Amino acid sequence: DGGITQSPKYLFRKEGQNVTLSCEQNLNHDAMYWYRQDPGQGLRLIYYSQIVNDFQKGDIAEGYSVSREKKESFPLTVTSAQKNPTAFYLCASSMPGLNTEAFFGQGTRLTVV
Amino acid sequence: AQKVTQAQTEISVVEKEDVTLDCVYETRDTTYYLFWYKQPPSGELVFLIRRNSFDEQNEISGRYSWNFQKSTSSFNFTITASQVVDSAVYFCALSETGYNKLIFGAGTRLAVHP
Numbered sequence: 001d002g003g004i005t006q007s008p009k010y011l012f013r014k015e016g017q018n019v020t021l022s023c024e025q026n027l028n029h030d031a032m033y034w035y036r037q038d039p040g041q042g043l044r045l046i047y048y049s050q051i052v053n054d055f056q057k058g059d060i061a062e063g064y065s066v067s068r069e070k071k072e073s074f075p076l077t078v079t080s081a082q083k084n085p086t087a088f089y090l091c092a093s094s095m096p097g098l099n100t101e102a103f104f105g106q107g108t109r110l111t112v113v
Numbered sequence: 114a115q116k117v118t119q120a121q122t123e124i125s126v127v128e129k130e131d132v133t134l135d136c137v138y139e140t141r142d143t144t145y146y147l148f149w150y151k152q153p154p155s156g157e158l159v160f161l162i163r164r165n166s167f168d169e170q171n172e173i174s175g176r177y178s179w180n181f182q183k184s185t186s187s188f189n190f191t192i193t194a195s196q197v198v199d200s201a202v203y204f205c206a207l208s209e210t211g212y213n214k215l216i217f218g219a220g221t222r223l224a225v226h227p
Contacts, residue, residue: 033213042119042204042218042219090157100163104159
């Protein structure tokens, strides 16, 4: 079945550690996105990539990094510079063309302990 | 500036009641797109509808209907005869022409009780 797979579902990190969240899609979508969701808030865009080997900062990119070496994969690294990393992270991809709907993974819940 | 406001934080209804979720948006563009997504307890967002700014026709899909009014910058979502399975967080979102980035509202949590 086609879709977006995020792993792991739950992740615990010690303060000061970097951690990488995985996102893989087999929908053949060009564009991929990372969003952060905090309780009672909408989703905020961290990074997005319209094509392989290219990505742009979203609204809250500080403390995060990404790579897009393959069309299918868009991993997100939460660095120690991110002051408040505990959140729910959602990866998405969208169909070719502009203003198309995005398809989302099931999310990774990151907790700093 | 672009902004999406969902003023209703939480709504609680009893099964079979009709419920309307409000969405108000702000944008300077004349061409833009509006979306609704459902987030069930499992966490992933499920796409419900996309509407462009030139199409003000209301849309009905089963028990779901959407009312788009450019004059009031609103794109409201109505569930008729609600069911327990409709319990979720619902997000309204906006994207401006030429961009695939979505700007989300804060979401409305709908609880449908038996």
